[in-house]
Amino acid sequence: MKLALMLALAAAPPQPARVCLTDPEAQAMVLVAMPDILRETGRLCAARLPEASPIRRADGALIGRYRATADQAWPAARAAIVKLSDPAADILLQSDYARPLLTSIIVPLIVGRIAVRDCTTIDRLVTNLAPLPPRNIAGIVLTTLQYLKRQKAGGKATDVPDLPLCNEDGR
Structure with a gap:
């Protein structure tokens, strides 16, 4: 779920801490990666999940919805990557x-952190969240990342990367 940072790092060298992603920018980056994250999670978890699992169906309706939304989000995600890197x-x-x-x-870095024993939990989460629009799911992911960032800043979490997410005041 460390998507915003990972996409930015893949695109360019890190910038000063004052550069950060707004909620819409970070959401766009999450949306762009979600179809591939879901597809690869389904591949990783295939042996543990029923065939009807929405994440096992790479050509299914769920991943198709995310793919369409990712296409729409790409220009904003691209602009966010440029913001974190260099105009060139x-x-x-x-x-x-x-x-x-x-x-x-990016996707293997995220999916590679998934323990196979967690596949059924991930499947239940995806199944329960599937009726929501992809933008709502991206909002949940972003809110979770912001929460983890605050936990890290407060010394309550350690395994959280330094995410370039703006604070609520835009800094």
Whole structure:
């Protein structure tokens, strides 16, 4: 779920802490990665889940909805990556190969942290959240990331990356 940071790092070198992603920018980045995260999670968990599981169905309606929303979110996500990196990156990110390249780097980093023993829990979460629009799910992911960032700042969490998410005051 450390998606915002991982996409930014894949695109360019880190910038000063004052550069941060607003909620809409971070949500766009989450939306772009979600179809591939769901698909790869389904692949990882295939042996543990029933065939009817929405994450096992790479060509199913759930992942299709996320794919369509990811396509709409890509321009905003691309702009967010440029914001975190360098304006020159915009030219590179306009290539048809940029998005698949970024997700092919980021998704294994996220899905690789999933323990197979957690597949049934993930399946229950996805199944229960499936009726919600993808943007709502991206909002839940973002809110969770913001919560973890605050926990880390308060010394209550340690295994949380330094996410470039703006605070509620926009800094």
